[in-house]
Amino acid sequence: MRYISTRGGAEPVSFLDAVLAGLAPDGGLYVPEQWPALRPYLRDNRGAMGLAGAAAEALYLFAGEDLSFAGAAALADKAFGAGSRFAHPAATPLRQIGDARWLMELFHGPSLAFKDVAMQLIAALYDVALAQRDARLTVVCATSGDTGGAAVEALKGSDRVDLFVMLPAGRVSEVQRRFMTASGAANVQAILIDGDFDDCQALLKALFADRDFSAQARLSGVNSISWARIVAQTSYFIAASQALGGDGPVHFVVPTGNFGDAFAGHVARAMGAPVGRILIATNANDILPRTFATGRYERAKTSHATMSPAMDIQVASNFERLVYEALGRDADSTRTRYESFAQAGGFDLPADAMASIRAGFSAVAVSEDETRAALRAMRDATGELVCPHTAVGLAASLKAVDGWRPEGPVVTLATAHAAKFPETVEAATGSAPPLPEKCADLMQRPERADALPNDVDAVKRYVRERARAWSSP
Numbered sequence: 001m002r003y004i005s006t007r008g009g010a011e012p013v014s015f016l017d018a019v020l021a022g023l024a025p026d027g028g029l030y031v032p033e034q035w036p037a038l039r040p041y042l043r044d045n046r047g048a049m050g051l052a053g054a055a056a057e058a059l060y061l062f063a064g065e066d067l068s069f070a071g072a073a074a075l076a077d078k079a080f081g082a083g084s085r086f087a088h089p090a091a092t093p094l095r096q097i098g099d100a101r102w103l104m105e106l107f108h109g110p111s112l113a114f115k116d117v118a119m120q121l122i123a124a125l126y127d128v129a130l131a132q133r134d135a136r137l138t139v140v141c142a143t144s145g146d147t148g149g150a151a152v153e154a155l156k157g158s159d160r161v162d163l164f165v166m167l168p169a170g171r172v173s174e175v176q177r178r179f180m181t182a183s184g185a186a187n188v189q190a191i192l193i194d195g196d197f198d199d200c201q202a203l204l205k206a207l208f209a210d211r212d213f214s215a216q217a218r219l220s221g222v223n224s225i226s227w228a229r230i231v232a233q234t235s236y237f238i239a240a241s242q243a244l245g246g247d248g249p250v251h252f253v254v255p256t257g258n259f260g261d262a263f264a265g266h267v268a269r270a271m272g273a274p275v276g277r278i279l280i281a282t283n284a285n286d287i288l289p290r291t292f293a294t295g296r297y298e299r300a301k302t303s304h305a306t307m308s309p310a311m312d313i314q315v316a317s318n319f320e321r322l323v324y325e326a327l328g329r330d331a332d333s334t335r336t337r338y339e340s341f342a343q344a345g346g347f348d349l350p351a352d353a354m355a356s357i358r359a360g361f362s363a364v365a366v367s368e369d370e371t372r373a374a375l376r377a378m379r380d381a382t383g384e385l386v387c388p389h390t391a392v393g394l395a396a397s398l399k400a401v402d403g404w405r406p407e408g409p410v411v412t413l414a415t416a417h418a419a420k421f422p423e424t425v426e427a428a429t430g431s432a433p434p435l436p437e438k439c440a441d442l443m444q445r446p447e448r449a450d451a452l453p454n455d456v457d458a459v460k461r462y463v464r465e466r467a468r469a470w471s472s473p
Contacts, residue, residue, distance in 0.1 A: 001064025003030040003227065006324040007338065008331025015063040016129045019122070019228040020137065022221030023208040028335070029320050030227045035270040036061035038238070049242065051091045052080040055121060055235035061271070062231050067128075075128070076235075079120040085110045085153070087438065092117060092236045094243065094411070097382055101397075102411045103390070104240050111179045112417035112436070114261065115150035118222075118232035123154035125228055130160045136469035138217045140164045140207055142200035144257060145172040145310040146416060148190070149179030151222050156185035162467050166191045166200040166459070169451060172309055175420045175435070175442065182445035189466055195454040196303050197257075198315050206456040213460055218469040224260030225317050233264035238273045244409040249276030251406035254413050255393040256280055257313035259288065261413065263321055266360060279362050279404050281396030283308045286365035288316055292402075295354045297323075297337075298346030307371060307424045308388040310416070326353035362404040370395040375428040385418040385425055385433045 003018040004010070009026030018030040038057065049057070055076035060069045067075070078084065080091045088108040095103045109116025130137060139161055141151050148165040155163045165180050169192040181190045193200050204223065208214050222229065241250040252275065254262040262280050269275035280288050284304040291297045299314045306312055324334045326349065337347040349357075366374075374391035378384060386394070393412040418425045418433035426432040435442060452458050464470060 001036070001062060002033050004033055004331075005029065006031060006320050006331060007335040009335070015066045015227075016125070016132075019125055019226065020129055020220050022219070022223070022226050023205070025211060025214075026335075027205070027209060027338075028331070029225050029318070031321055031324065032062060035267070038272045049239060051117075051236055051239050052076045054239040054242070055080060055232065058231050058235050058238060058271075059121070062227075071128075075121065075124045078124050080117075085120065086116070087436065092239070094240060097378075100409050102240075102244065102409060103386075103414045104236060104411050105414045106236065107387070107414060107417040109150070110153040110438075111146065111149035112420050112439070113146035113150055114233075114413065114415045115146045115229075116153065117236060118226075118229040119150040119154035121232040122222055122226065122228045123158075126155070126158070126161060136160050136162070136218065137220050138162050138164070138463065138467040138469045139220050139222055140166070140204055140463065141222050142166045142197065142204040143172075143180070144168070144197035144200075144313060145176040146420075147223060149176060152180050152183045152185070152188050156183045156188050158187055162187050162189070162469065164189045164191060164463055164466075166193050166203060168193055168196045168200055171196060171305060171312065173421050173423070175422065176309075178442050178445065178447060181447040181449040182442065184445065189462075190449040191459070191462065192449050192451040193454055194451070197313055198303055199454045201313075201315060201317065203454070203456055203459055207459065207463070210460070216470060217463055217467050223317070224258040229260060230264050230267060230318075233261055234267045234271070237265045237268035237275055238271070240411055241268065241274045244411070245274035248408045249274045250409045250411060251276040251279070252411050252413065253279045253281055253393045253397045255308070255311060255389045255396075255415055256282065256288075257285065257311035257316065259316040259318040259322070261415075262361070263318045266322065269360065276408065277362060277404065277406055278360060279364065279396055279401070281393045282363070282365050283311050283371070283392055284365065284367070285312050285314055287314050288319065289363040289365045291319075291349070292354075292358065292361070292363040295351070296346055296348050297341065299341070307368060307421070307428075308392050310389055311392065322357060323349065323353070326356040358403060362401050364396045364399050364401040364404070366392045366395045366399070372428040375425060379429045379431065385429060385431060386414060387416040387418045387421050388424050388428075389416055390414040
């Protein structure tokens with residue numbers, strides 16, 4: 001299995017090389033040369049595998065010659081099995097909340113967010129790849145709240161990895177921030193950027209775009225653009241759809257900003273899992289619903305600060321992978337459009353490409369009032385508190401939108417624990433969600449972080465001075 005860039009200017013690489021690189025050197029995103037198919041025995045034994053089994057299968061199929069099935073299964077078991085850091089034995093359990101309505105709880109990992117699923121598997125992959133190469137790595141991460149905390153929990157204390165996490169100052173919750181600033185790990189550097197998440201993401205891409213800097217620092221990324229993240233997230237779509245599918249497809253509601261989780265559902269569907277329609281749920285930062293309505297992908301002039309801050313994003317980076325697929329895997333067309341996006345802030349998609357996208361996806365934006373109402377409705381109906389991002393998904397699932405008329409099970413992704421947003425949840429419901437016992441001392445841990453301007457040269461100097469890989473042979 002080889003990996004190519006959506007922009008066509010990079011040589012094909014192996015799975016582990018794509019994982020270690022993160023972004024392709026031409027600025028594109030790695031995708032496999034072809035989609036593998038789930039093996040028949042898995043399709044014929046639905047519900048028997050669980051997350052670890054689904055992850056082993058996905059990892060094996062996408063890794064090609066880089067991993068045997070036994071090796072893939074060992075990594076999946078380390079990440080999600082009985083000895084893992086997930087508080088629930090199923091890691092990502094399904095909970096029924098109504099007739100044919102389910103929540104998939106993705107918040108039982110160490111940082112209480114769905115991104116733990118990918119990060120725990122990535123950490124295991126790094127152990128294998130870096131040991132094989134006897135190498136160190138500099139991992140840089142831009143976060144709107146949850147990616148950074150999950151990366152810290154997965155990589156803190158690593159002797160082979162230095163982690164640099166860029167977060168927008170003042171635009172994440174205190175609990176989210178402390179997962180990044182209070183790890184106590186010498187190999188973790190939290191950087192407070194004077195800007196919003198899109199600024200952090202632009203800085204990240206600029207670091208990778210400087211090929212000399214990227215090579216000297218031995219950069220890698222764990223943002224949603226990482227192919228390993230997509231593979232890991234594909235696993236829970238496979239597991240849930242296999243468990244609930246029966247004779248028909250399972251539909252998913254995905255609260256999303258960067259489109260990585262939604263694209264993972266598309267990948268599972270391409271592999272033959274019984275995934276039906278995918279509803280993209282956003283807050284006021286609605287670049288994707290606007291694209292679906294108009295056929296034009298265009299960044300708004302500003303991003304809106306909302307009660308669901310991990311989705312306060314106006315550049316859905318993983319959408320590039322879907323654009324590439326919808327354009328018939330035409331790398332030149334994809335590159336031209338994203339060059340236009342960088343220069344002018346938008347591009348148009350042809351009618352046939354939009355028809356291809358709309359065939360499997362719908363998209364809807366949810367207001368702040370609708371989010372508050374969904375938080376209260378969930379509390380009143382079940383006694384449970386959910387996070388505001390999950391509430392966006394629950395509200396979206398009930399809205400009328402073109403193409404969204406699901407028949408059969410509907411699974412909404414519960415992307416984070418309510419305790420990561422205590423003030424927001426309490427303001428909407430009157431109830432404050434407590435932190436789980438395993439991280440009850442989080443608010444008392446000492447913090448360590450550095451503030452930097454929204455300036456790529458300042459970030460480069462900071463990384464250069466602290467990255468152990470810089471001087472490695």
